[in-house]
Amino acid sequence: MKYFIGLICLFAPAYAQTHHDYQIAFPNAVHHEAEVSATFKGLEDKVLELRMSRTSPGRYAIHEFAKNVYNVKATDENGQVLSVTRPNPYQWNVSGHHGTVKLSYTLFANRGDGTYSQVDETHAHLNIPATFMYPPQYPNRPIRVHVKVRDDLNWKVATQLKDLGNNTYLAPDLDYFMDSPTEISNFQIREFIETSNGKPYTIRFALHHTGTEAELDTYMESVKKIVRQEKAVYGELPDYDFGQYTFLACYLGHVSGDGMEHRNSTVLTSTRSLEAGGLKGNAGTISHEFFHCWNVERIRPKSLQPFDYTEANMSGELWFAEGFTQYYTSLILCRAGLITPQEYVEGLAGSLNYVWNSPAHKYFTPIEMSYQAPFVDAATSLDPVNRENTFISYYTYGSVLGLALDLSLRKLDKGLSLDGFMQAVWLAYGRGEVPYTVRDLELALSSYAGENFAQDFFGSYIFKSQMPDYQKLLADFGVNLNKANPKTASLGAYLVIRDGAALVASNPIEGGAAYLAGLAQGDRILSLGYKPVGNDTDTQKLLAEFKVGETVEVIFERFGKKQKSAVTFQSDPSYSTTLKTEVPAKAQKMQQEWLGGK
Template identity: 65%
Template sequence: MKKLLLLLFLILLSGPIGAQTNSYSISFENAGHHEAEIKATFPDLSMDTIGIRMSRTSPGRYALHEFAKNVYNVTATDSKGTPLTITRPNPYQWNVSGHDGTVNISYTLFANRGDGTYSQVDETHAHLNIPATFMFVPELSDRNITVDFNVREDLNWKVATQMPKVANNTYSAPNLQYFMDSPTEISNYNLREFEVESNNKKQTVQFVLHHNGTEAELDTYWEKVKKIVLAEKDVFGELPTYDFGTYTFLACYIPNASGDGMEHRNSTILTDREGLAEGGMEGNIGTVSHEYFHSWNVERIRPKSLEPFDFTEANMSGELWFAEGFTSYYTNLILCRAGIITPTAYIEGLTGTFNYVWNSPARQFFNPIEMSYQAPFVDAATSVDPVNRENTFISYYSYGSVLGLALDLSLRQKNLNLDDYMKLVWQTYGQKENSYTVEDLHKMLNKYAGTDFGNQFFGNYVYKSDMPNYAPLFKSVGVALKQDSTKPFFGASVSIKDDGTAVIDRNVPIGSPAYKAGLENGDIIISVNNISFNKEQRFSDFINQFKVGDVHEVTFKRYGVEKSASLVLQANPSYSIQLMEKEGVKPSKEVLAKRKAWLKI
């Protein structure tokens, strides 16, 4: 009976009877030198020449990464082991010809970055992002896939992935899209899990943790994770239906990892150098909140521009202000609702993001949609030529986050709220997995809050780059938004060096006092009004001795030539955000009730 059940299970995994399957195997004998040995078999080929590629992108990332750069020792044979001819039409493809209907390919992968995009192989783990690891044939993307992970038993390695197990350490995927979206952690990890009931059925949420800490530390952290899961479920009213009944957090908090988080359909990667005892208990929990929210917003509430994901080119989307930005708005709000951070910490924590967006000169160039289009240039992308991002770009994470805040507080003035709008978007697009456009989001807001409200919000703040009036919005929930008009503002990022000079170390913001004075990134400031600097002080403290409106003579060097400029100090444009109670103002019962409904405290 058990054999019959196993056979039926394997048939279900493999799809229709007779469906073709591409198979992979990977081993880690040389893990100490960050190498993996990979083999793949592509059978039943009808084309004379097949183009076998490494991906150029990774799900959830929008820039090019050119994973082929870490591949070598590539060989190909047919079903009889006869060597086949390989040609290279471009840097990320191997064309194989002369086969007998089957191509076997083998290669070595160098992998030494543990994060949400790349792979890392060493004697602590095999941390595998699939696009960074496995070759593929685009024309065979609808085929079933199996992969055999030859784990290092001497290192007590186990496999954790969203792919369903076939047997032992062999796992399967129904097609290339699912395979590429299935990161895998192979290590001596710890595991926690619980069942969550949603719509009269139970699903399992797992937390896989590869770390050097204790079981007790994981237990404490796991309690926080469970609170996040339930608080986010409350936003949408239900869990997504995970394809195989399980959602898996794949966390690596180890010294050789790089800080990151990356969402996937039924799992997420969480990486950081800090262990739970070294600050990770507090420092990493926000990434848990952000990435899990993506299991609704991005993975199932899916922008049409990212469906399907393209592994051959950069992926551009104008919806990232919503997909990433609204998720960012909920990240810390969920931590507050779950009792992981205090309302005071949440409110004051809005300050940095708010000031970054509000005071950026970049809004004169791009609206949120166009900021989203910049993702292929900024999302872990690399370039060697200088850019002017300080003046031309606002992160769609941050931009969307402050717009989500404004929309939520604006809706609450109409006795509505963002949670219910997100539920409507979920029920219309996410549940049914129909992809959406910006125009669809606009229509949903019109439907939920009225045409005038929806048109005003999208017309001013999404299609254009105006900003809402935040002061009355904050006031409606008992939060004070204030500026200090007496605090002077120089208008450039400046570092004082050991030799007593000060260096402008970033592009100078358009419109700032330093910009108007003609100062530029890399200028070495020698003195202000012939007053030199103390290497022990911060430049902002030095400037604070002066008054707004003062005119100063700045002596500086540029390209070795001494120059001078006249600079007028302006009032610091930064805002403070805090609860009214901290200013001695007691909000009314009505305002406190609105705050309680917002923060769910």
Template identity: 55%
Template sequence: MLPIAILLLTLTSRAQTLTKYHISFENAVHHEAEISVTYTNLENKVLEVRMSRTSPGRYALHEFAKNVYGVKATDSEGNPLEITRPNPHQWNISGHDGTVKFEYTLFANRGDGTYSQVDETHAHLNMPATFAWARNYGHRPIEITFDVREDLDWKIATQLKHLQETTYYAPDLYYFLDSPVEIADFHLRDELVEGQLIKMALHTPATDAEVDKYFSKVMAIVHEQIEVFGELPELDYGEYIFLNCFMPNASGDGMEHRNSTIVTNSKPLNEPLEETSISTISHEFVHTWNVERIRPASLEPFNFEEANMSGELWFAEGFTSYYTGLILARAGIRTEQEYIEGLAGSLNYVFNHPGRAYFNPVEMSYQAPFVDAARSVDPVNRDNTFISYYSYGSVLGLALDLSLRQLDGDKNLDDFMKLMWQAFGEPEVPYTNRDIESTLAYYAGKEFATGFFNKYIYDSQMPDYKSLFASVGVDFGLENPGKASLGTDIDIENGIGKLDGNARQGSPLYLAGIESEDEILSIAGTSLNSVSDVDEILSDYAPGDEIQITFSRWGDQHTAEVTLAEDPAYKTTLNPDASEAAIQLRAEWLQGNIE
């Protein structure tokens, strides 16, 4: 007798016309997969079959059709059908008899959170990069059969609903395209949480003891994040799975999906597992709430044919990034000192970046289609104009959390995120920036919310981090007071200095008219042949001193007068003399809901 769930799916399948996929990997050694998709009960018109140009969780265009070839289409009798190409991403099929079998070969050799990779170690499948689909039939349920390589001991891991053997189910095209698959000889672990199963498929060489230890850290992260939002979401099939591929042929990445996440790392085969990509695990699981269910209206519905622009990524990605490290501290994976000192990285990046003069966090979010693994060949000036919405939102999440904790009523960001979950995530009502602001006003008062948004979200001002950190017994100040700086890093190779990016606006090098194409020969009379690091020269000078820099530009030698600035880098450290009140507030912040 069939289990009830499978029986219901079977009955549904009989009532609805299914789209059926099949994929095999006979030529995996050469990174090829053979794919077919069969459409039946078609309307009497041209069938428009496409490859996606975007992928869930990515905001830029990715031209997946470039890896498709050997295309053919046949009708129910196996007769070849006419195929035309109206654009690079689409195949129009005419003359069918209500059935079309569309077949092609896919080349796939990038294992990350967006693309696919097929070889004899695994079949790592991100669905938009792998499977063609037909316009106007996205509502139809999907069955897919994976012809796995039994000679390689392959198993299947995915959030798709398992039907039987190697056949899986998706209720519609969107869920299908949002359901990555890892097929390999992987380790599998699981734990029941609130009546739902949290699973981990881990493709990497490791002992059982290593995998057990790693999974215990993953589950510590899971439990701490549930504390933040108050409950685990109701998962569509009662399961969530981490699809982890840590192999030298993979590329480092992480990508969230509705009931799964895919995390990749190019870990060498002989390197211990330890805490590989554990920060990425933390980040992506926050997305189970924030992005997948607490979802920006600008991403609904997600467009698989065009770039997806959202002004809410400072919150969706940035606040998620804030919790990434905080959760590691709460889970005991990072020490209090490690977490506090690590905050300086993002703060320095955002605080000292000239890009705040051009875009606020909402406008930085709009840049995602240009920066989110997007490809371009012409140089850009992002060193001066773009701040990652991940980092920008992260430091604003930190500021909001510490600001709320100074208000009456034991307020904090955790409880605000619970409120966002209850208002928008649990009922799955998409939100806008104004909705975040109004929810904050409900939680902390209109004056507080309006002030925070007007200064830090709709404008590019920076919060008073020195005061905020002091409230939790943390010192925030210059890392190297009195240290001279050129404001832009210089890399030295074979006695030639090159800027490691465009000259930073307002920096001594920028004001002196020195740019990334210039070859720096000497600084303050010292040839770069005689030093390995610019600091060896600058250590003899102070901010405000004037020095000469000799450089070559297109074969001509130039000399510039440069006035040194003070190193703007900040540091964050625990204050050993903090008051008991500050230490208590810090404990509440770093330990979460403590009694």
């Protein structure tokens, strides 16, 4: 979302403008209900349209928030009941008013993550699009919201909205309001000052958990290291509105794990407490989401500008916006000293295996994988899909392309790196908030590293689905990429022991042994070669009985009928990544510049 800091000028005369007033209260929090009321004045249209959003900033799929709204009532300024009609599932039309409408409704909310809202007696965790109706005819009017906190539960409010005092908060317009998640609870708060370009910024961390103050103090040291290493990538912090950035963290057993970036804040939810591994395990989400305050919030694809609250938001740039951010997620943890270089390098194997070994390259490029976001980004459907063979997450796909670009730039021996390229993109598009396209990224890389380099990279790996030579790239940085288990037999299908058989629990990988044998998801394997399958069968030990290239009979049941086929085992396609113990001085220097802290 694009907001110039000049919008702050709106706040001085905001009270003189026509604005919308909301109030939210939680008298029935025990049953996950919030009571919302609003007053809309100075209405110019005879019919006031009120909608619940179908999307949420940071998400790309449809989410039908209207399903959790009921008990809708509307009156005029004199308390006279107004007519409310439903032209579609997401909208309420209010007619018969004289310029003022007073609205009230009940919201049910019981999912705590970055997309939905959750209300109970521990907190009111609010994602604004999932909580508040809005009038689409008036997108530019300021919005005030008053929060009636539960004093009996010691609640207080954390949000990126402008604090007006007395638990009342202000947004300059609808977009800013929708992009401002809010945590209302008895949270703990820490903050520190980080200076950029001579200007101090307050970095706040509001943590709702059941842990101790000492645990938060320890955790904050990791937060500071992450913030400073990411600032070093871009050379500066964004010019945060109101001079502050807020982490909104809920580490509780009844939330759903998630992270969601916003302009001057981010939502962090995890079931993992700081005491139970969260001190290290939750740091990756902090690294990923904070990086987004540059990449995607301000370095923003033109395809997501403006954000549409009525339809799915599709972008072909998510391999960069999400994927390159994902590349930096663990790299920053390494540079910050929160994981070792060995841990970082060994962790690369999972992403490389997933992308490199996928048959989906033949169907979609990284751009086209990005187009799939409305179908996979927390989207729901009932019919089966063939994602195992046709989809590679743009997060992971983009992350390994980021790795390839970073190492390729460093190998040019011109002092170039992905850090330098991200700075160049930031200066060209992010700092001034100029929306970009894929071609803009190619031109930026051309300016940074040369036209031939940029054309080769984009022509091979972005506009087409070729794979970089990761073995050679990594070797120059002292990293081995080798087959992990070349002598281990692979079936190319995920098996689960159930009811005395090995159930093929997912679509077999296209071209794999099970796929070529004609096995399909839902088949129940009764015997493999000379080995019967039973409830006590260990699938890994079962496959270990066979050799690569060996052909055996498989007996399976499909639709209640026994069938036979022949399966020829293939070699396990997975690779491992390891740091070499001894490397030449040049490779050691390149490795340190890549993985070392700034």
